Amino acid sequence: MDSNNIIWKRKYVFAMMLSTLCMICSCCDERDKEILLKFKEGVTDPSGLLSSWKQEQDCCQWKGVRCHNITARVIHLTLECDYYDVAEALVHDDYYLQKCLTGDINLSLLDMEYLQSLDLSFNDFTTISSDSTVNSSILNYIDLSNNEYLSLKSLEWLSRIPSLEYIDLSNINLRMETNWLHWMTVLPSLVELSLDSCKLEDISPSLDYANFSTSLQYIELHNNYFHSELPKWIFNLSSHVLEIDLSSNYFMGQLPNMLPNLHSLTSLKLYGNYLNGSIPDWIGQLQYLTTFAISHNYFSGFFPTNLGNLSSLDTLMAHGNLFTGVVSERNFAKLKNLKILSLESPYITFDFDPLWIPPFQLDELYIAPLHPTLPQWLYTQTSLIDLQIGNSRISFEADDNNNNFWRFASTIQHLELRNTTIEGDLSEAFLNSSIILLTSNNFKGGLPRLSSNVVFFQLYNSSLSGSISHLLCHSKKSNNKLQYLDLSHNNLSGGLTDCWMNWKSLRYVNLGGNNLSGNIPPSMALLSNLTSLHLHENNLSGDISSSSLQYCRSLSILNVRKNSFSGNIPKWMPQSIRIVQLRSNKFIGNIPSQICQMPLLIVLDVAYNRISGHIPKCLNNITSFVDMHYSTSWIFYTFYGRTGFFIYRDDLILLVKGQQSDYYSNLKLMRMVDLSSNNLTGTMSPQLFSLSQLHFLNLSHNRLTGTIPKEIGNMTQLESLDLSKNELTGEIPESMSSLSFLSNLNLSFNNLRGQIPSGTQLQSFSELSYIGNADLCGPPLPKNCSNHGDDTKASGENDDDDGDESDFLSCLYMGLGVGFASGFWGVCGAIFFSRKCRHAYFRFLYDLRDRFYVLLLTNLNSFR
Known part of the structure; x- marks a missing residue:
């Protein structure tokens, strides 16, 4: 026992000495350093991500490089772009954002024999090259995702890394790689495969089995171009598979009727396809299933009651299908862990026992259509933070019920009611949710009142009337958080009110499509954060060039089309302006x-x-x-x-x-x-x-x-x-x-x-x-144009030449005319007014006659 302790202590002391030595001197392996510098030569680095990669420094101290504490060999290389904002990328759709590294990924990186993980995600790499045979035996993690301009024709090189467990190539163009499935199946240790948004087209739908390793647990093929039936091999994967994501593709057909070999499945995502038919009974036997997402397909038939037996289920998303029949508490009997529920079909009827109390407490609920009343169990959901109700005809039988709903809704963070008809006067409601969307409804009365907690308020395309002052002028607080206000396409009237000083956080205001009148109020000058202003299709007037809007220096969109504004086009618009829409008004003067x-x-x-x-x-x-x-x-x-x-x-x-x-x-x-x-x-x-x-x-x-x-x-x-x-x-x-x-x-x-x-x-x-x-x-x-050939040809010259030539010809023709007239009348005058000239002229004619007569007789005799 003592000898073992001595040996252990010696090893520990040696490791500490080696670690200390590495901290004192440069311990980076020279071969690893050479490979990293070669990689750096092939990339462009506009953001300076590799600025610390210098020859004279220890490569273990370089950004993104992690070395082993003892051997000092590179084991992790993580160069994910720090400046990439995923939320912003979703906004821009086209990934125009400035990323970090561009150029070529040299696969000689994989020659670092102790490298375990490689993460080059969220960059702008365009190509992959290789100066080696790529024969790594330790690498188990590779992430090249979100290099949107990277296009790979072959993934064969991945098959030479048998140790790979995690592969993420999402948002890379793999359209040319038709054999991707084969290369993935030859990896014996593969656990997780993510090929989302790769433009893949071939998935071998008729293949019965794909020989993935038994270690495979996660397969994600979201958002590709698979125009085919659901592949058979998916449902014959190993029983160890936990998650399958085939969403947002073009899959057609039906789910298999036989129970697949997926007993351990925890997540099945099939939303956004063209799948049809009924939901098979075996779904209700997946006892470990936590996520079942089938929204936006064409599933039909009765919504299965045996889903209510999935006690592990926490997410059930089934909206946007063609289910029929009655949905009641039996469909949710044992779903005690349910947190997210979305269920909508124009052909189903909800019929809940008014005394039923669900076994779950939801975080999110989207349900439609409801008629004629809201289910009473809704009021038991005290944890609800997101409520969406659409395409419903709901009637509150008394004002008290109306108040009950709005009181309950005030505890919800995200409230959305769209395409509903709710009776009751909305002006009596006091809204407290942070995000409120009440779109395309048929509300009565005037605008509601808002608490200072509301950040986003959208209430367009309804039938509300009255003044906007009821909403804006009730609050005298300066701590209102409202940033987004959309009251467009209602029947609101009156002026723009002068209470804008209480809403200084506003960035977006849309009051278009109403009957508002009057001028721009002075208090709008205090909206220093305003970027978008839409006042179109009203009866507003006044001189906008001298209005208070000139103090809104963050304005990017000014839309006042179809009003009665007058005066000059404003000169005060900030340099940040992107859209100026002033059409159909009474503006005068010049364009400044x-x-x-x-x-x-x-x-x-x-x-x-x-x-x-x-x-x-x-x-x-x-x-x-x-x-x-x-x-x-x-x-x-x-x-x-x-x-x-x-x-x-x-x-x-x-x-x-x-x-x-x-x-x-x-x-x-x-x-x-x-x-x-x-x-x-x-x-x-x-x-x-x-x-x-x-x-x-x-x-x-x-x-x-x-x-x-x-x-x-x-x-x-x-x-x-x-x-x-x-x-x-x-x-x-x-x-x-x-x-x-x-x-x-x-x-x-x-x-x-x-x-x-x-x-x-x-x-x-x-x-x-x-x-x-x-x-x-x-x-x-x-x-x-053929009848105007000369004219057409002449018109090919420039306008000055055309003018000069036209003047010259006019003068020439006029001179010829005057000369002819002068000569003609000169001869005639001499003949008629001079006796001597007249006798000489007629003598000339008689002599000419005789000569012509003799010449004619001579020619006739010659023919005889």
């Missing part, structure tokens, strides 16, 4: 040059006003209109709660190509200038047509003159151009034929002339694009 100092501007819409003067030549100073690499980050609102976060983006209705369209997630890609239906004069400068990133340009119904500049060919992204009903002259420039994205064109009712450039897409538009130009010819117009 300050517009050109807004680099983020993507929509300038001042159509249908009384604007005069010239179009500013400086519009090409707006960066977003000219720089193809310039990307404006979009305005979004993120709200966090106990159940996670949700995101709202701004939207806008725009008139494009003659049609109104609602732009939402694609609004940030819009580049638009609409100055139509005003009194603009002057010519269109070449600078206007240097806006190479503009998509939509409408200058119609003005009094513009001059020609269409040839620089229009620079607008390579242009999709719609409307110059109709102006006073434009000259020819259609040949450069317009290079606008390959142009799908809408209107040049009608101008004074254009000459031939429409032939052999281009300009002939693909209808006659309506060109009518009202009397001197315009060529297809698609019926007027043929």
